[in-house]
Amino acid sequence: MATFKPKFIRPETDDVIDEGGGGHQEPQNSAFVFNANHNLGLVEQRERLPIRKYRDQILYCLENHQVVILVGETGSGKSTQVPQYLYEWGWHSKGMIGITEPRRVSAVTLANRVAQERGELVGDTVGYVVRFLERTSNDTHIKYMTEGILLRELLADPLLTQYGVIIVDEAHERNMLTDMVLGLLKKILRKRSNLKLIISSATIDASFFSEFFSWPRSGAEADKPISVKLSIEGRMHAVSHFYLNEPCADYVRETVETVWKLHQKEPPGDILAFLTGQEEVLEAMDLLREYIASQETTNLKVLPMYGSMTSNDQLAVFFTPPKGVRKVVLATNIAETSITIPGIVYVIDCGYVKVKWYNPTTCSDSLVVVPVSKASAIQRAGRAGRVRPGKVYRLYTKEDYDALAPRQPPEMRRSEMSGAVLQLKALGISNVLRFDFPSPPPAKNLLSALETLYALDAIDEQGQLTRPVGFLLAELPFSAMLSKMLYISGQMGCSEEIITIIAMLQVQSVFSRPASAAAQQSGRIAHRHFEVAEGDLITLLNVHSAFVEEGMTKEFCGQYYLIYRNLKRACELREQLLNMARNKYGIAIFSCKGDVEMVCKCITAGFFTQVAYLHHSGVYRQISSGTELAIHPNSTLYTLPQAQYVVYGELLQTTKLFMNHVTVIKKEWLTELAPHYYQQTTVRD
Structure with a gap:
C-alpha cells in the first residue's frame, strides 16, 4: 500500500464556466507590455x-x-x-x-x-x-x-x-x-x-x-x-472574462481541471494559474502530472513559481517551450506584479491570496487565506492580453467578484508595530497617534507596540525614547527584542555568542530539508549532531561553531545537510556586526567561553515578554494571556521531553499557534532579569 498512487479520472467535458455577460470587459485605464528585446544591444x-x-x-x-x-x-x-x-x-x-x-x-x-x-x-x-x-x-x-x-x-x-x-x-x-x-x-x-x-x-x-x-x-x-x-501605455489586447455559474468546493482541483479543459479545447497559448502558496502549487502540480501520465500527454509542460524557489528554478518559467508544447505556470501572487512571464494567453484566478496578519492579543502572526481584492483580480487578468487577445477564467461567480473589496489592506494595518514606532520616535515624532500614516494602523496594534517598548525600557512613561537603550534600539537594524538582547550581552559578557545567534537569524534557514522522505530522515539524523536540550538558538550557535572549526567547507555542509550559501552569509554578517557593535555602538565584545547558561539568560533578557509555561494538562500556555501554544515541528525541542518554561522568538499561526526559535529557561530568571514585568506570588486554593 505504501507505493499506491491515486489515479484521477479525466474531468468531464461539460463546461461549468460560463462567459459572464458576453465577455465582460474591465475598464482599463492603463495597458501594459512585456519587453522581449534581451538579444539586442x-x-x-x-x-x-x-x-x-x-x-x-x-x-x-x-x-x-x-x-x-x-x-x-x-x-x-x-x-x-x-x-x-x-x-x-x-x-x-x-x-x-x-x-x-x-x-x-x-x-x-x-x-x-x-x-x-x-x-x-x-x-x-x-x-x-x-x-x-x-x-x-x-x-x-x-x-x-x-x-x-x-x-x-x-x-x-x-x-x-x-x-x-x-x-x-x-x-x-x-x-x-x-x-x-x-x-x-x-x-x-x-x-x-x-x-x-x-x-x-x-x-x-x-x-x-x-x-x-x-x-x-x-x-x-x-x-x-x-x-x-x-x-505608461503598452500593447494590451482585449481580455474576455469568464466566471463560474456556481461556487466551487476545492479551487486547487478546479484549477487543475480548468487547465486540462483549456489544453484540450483552446488554441495554442501558455496558461498562468494563480494559487495561494507553495503547498497548493506543488499539490496542483502533482495532480496535473497524474493527468498527463494517465493520458500519456507529451505536449504540456508544467512549471511552478513561488517566492522561496532558487533563482535558477525561477528562470525556467521565462523560457519559451519547444514547438507544439504548451507551458502551464502554477504561481503564487509573485506573478501578479513582481515578474512578467512571456507568452501567457490564458489566466486562471483562484480568487484567493495568502497574507500575514498580526493578532495583538496573542502577539502572533497568522498566515490567512483571504479573497483577493478587485485591484488584484484586475491585475491578474491583465497578464492574459500581452501576446494576443486573451481569456481569464475566474473560479468564482460574477456576484462574488462584484462583492470583492476594492484593494487589499496594506501591511501597516496588519503588522506588529514596535519597529515602526521606534523609528518614528527616533525621528522626533513624539505623538505617533497624530502621525499622518497613508493607512492608519489599528489602535490595538499601536498599543501593543507601546507596551512592548515600555517593557523593554526603550520608552519612558511619557512615551519618549530612553537613553541609551531606546536610541540604541532605534538605530540597530533588527527587531526591538534582538536589539535589547545585544545591548544586554555587552554587560553580561557573552556578546560574541549573541552576535553569532543574531547573524544566524538574519539569513534564511541554514538547515536543508530535502523533498524525499529518505533524505529527510538522513537530514534529521545529521542535524542531531548540533541539537541540544537548551533549544534552537544554542543549536544555531553550535552549527556556526562547527562550520568555522571545519574550515567553512561545502563538503561539511553536504555531509550534515546544511545550506552553505546561508551559513557563509551568516559568517560575513557576524564579522560586520562585531565591527559595528565595537566601533559604532560601543558594546564590549566578550566571549563567555562556553557558559551556555549565561547565553540563555541573555536571550531571556531580550525575550522575557514572550514566555510560555507547561500547563498541568500537558500543553504550553502563554504566560501573559494563557493562550495555548505548541512547539513548531522544525524545532530542536519538538522531540525532546517538555521543559517547564521556555521563551520563543516568534509565534506563527497555521494549523495551531506554533512557537519558533525556542529556548529553555529557568523560572527564577524572569524575576531576576525583568522584576518590573514579573513578580513571584503564591496562590493558595
Whole structure:
C-alpha cells in the first residue's frame, strides 16, 4: 500500500464556466507590455522599452508638479530608465537622485543594470546601499537603496537635503516601510518645495496616492495640483472574462481541471494559474502530472513559481517551450506584479491570496487565506492580453467578484508595530497617534507596540525614547527584542555568542530539508549532531561553531545537510556586526567561553515578554494571556521531553499557534532579569 498512487479520472467535458455577460470587459485605464528585446544591444534595448516614448512627458510633469505618480507594468522600464532620464537632463545638479526598493536584491541588481547601461562600474555615477553593504563614492548621483536605508538617513538628515529627487519604486506593494517613507516624505515635501517625488506603481489603482499627496497651497500656485498621474501605455489586447455559474468546493482541483479543459479545447497559448502558496502549487502540480501520465500527454509542460524557489528554478518559467508544447505556470501572487512571464494567453484566478496578519492579543502572526481584492483580480487578468487577445477564467461567480473589496489592506494595518514606532520616535515624532500614516494602523496594534517598548525600557512613561537603550534600539537594524538582547550581552559578557545567534537569524534557514522522505530522515539524523536540550538558538550557535572549526567547507555542509550559501552569509554578517557593535555602538565584545547558561539568560533578557509555561494538562500556555501554544515541528525541542518554561522568538499561526526559535529557561530568571514585568506570588486554593 505504501507505493499506491491515486489515479484521477479525466474531468468531464461539460463546461461549468460560463462567459459572464458576453465577455465582460474591465475598464482599463492603463495597458501594459512585456519587453522581449534581451538579444539586442543595450542602447537598442533602452530605445525599445515602452517608457522611452514617455520620457518628455515624465520630465515635463516633474518640472510642473511636486509629485508624479507613474503607473506602468513590470518590465516597462520604470526602475532603470527614469533615474537615467533625470540624470541626462541635469536633475542631479539639484541634488542626488535616490531610488527606494522594497527588497535588497532589487536595489543591487537594478544598480548593476543601470551602471552596465551607462558603461560604468557600480559605485561611480550609480551606486547602491543596502543593509550591511554599500557601493557608493563621492561621484555617485544615482543611488539605489532599500526603504530602511532611507529611514536611517532621515535620522541624520530629517529634510533629506542631499536629495533633489526621490523615487519610491514598487509603491503598489504598500509594505510597512513604504507607508512610513510616504508618510515622512509628505511632511518633508510640505517643508521643501524644491524636493521632487516620483511614486512608481505597477497597479492601475493609483488614485489613493494622488489623494494622499494633496494639501492646500497659497499664492500663485494655489490652483495647481501637487500631484499628477501618468500612465505608461503598452500593447494590451482585449481580455474576455469568464466566471463560474456556481461556487466551487476545492479551487486547487478546479484549477487543475480548468487547465486540462483549456489544453484540450483552446488554441495554442501558455496558461498562468494563480494559487495561494507553495503547498497548493506543488499539490496542483502533482495532480496535473497524474493527468498527463494517465493520458500519456507529451505536449504540456508544467512549471511552478513561488517566492522561496532558487533563482535558477525561477528562470525556467521565462523560457519559451519547444514547438507544439504548451507551458502551464502554477504561481503564487509573485506573478501578479513582481515578474512578467512571456507568452501567457490564458489566466486562471483562484480568487484567493495568502497574507500575514498580526493578532495583538496573542502577539502572533497568522498566515490567512483571504479573497483577493478587485485591484488584484484586475491585475491578474491583465497578464492574459500581452501576446494576443486573451481569456481569464475566474473560479468564482460574477456576484462574488462584484462583492470583492476594492484593494487589499496594506501591511501597516496588519503588522506588529514596535519597529515602526521606534523609528518614528527616533525621528522626533513624539505623538505617533497624530502621525499622518497613508493607512492608519489599528489602535490595538499601536498599543501593543507601546507596551512592548515600555517593557523593554526603550520608552519612558511619557512615551519618549530612553537613553541609551531606546536610541540604541532605534538605530540597530533588527527587531526591538534582538536589539535589547545585544545591548544586554555587552554587560553580561557573552556578546560574541549573541552576535553569532543574531547573524544566524538574519539569513534564511541554514538547515536543508530535502523533498524525499529518505533524505529527510538522513537530514534529521545529521542535524542531531548540533541539537541540544537548551533549544534552537544554542543549536544555531553550535552549527556556526562547527562550520568555522571545519574550515567553512561545502563538503561539511553536504555531509550534515546544511545550506552553505546561508551559513557563509551568516559568517560575513557576524564579522560586520562585531565591527559595528565595537566601533559604532560601543558594546564590549566578550566571549563567555562556553557558559551556555549565561547565553540563555541573555536571550531571556531580550525575550522575557514572550514566555510560555507547561500547563498541568500537558500543553504550553502563554504566560501573559494563557493562550495555548505548541512547539513548531522544525524545532530542536519538538522531540525532546517538555521543559517547564521556555521563551520563543516568534509565534506563527497555521494549523495551531506554533512557537519558533525556542529556548529553555529557568523560572527564577524572569524575576531576576525583568522584576518590573514579573513578580513571584503564591496562590493558595
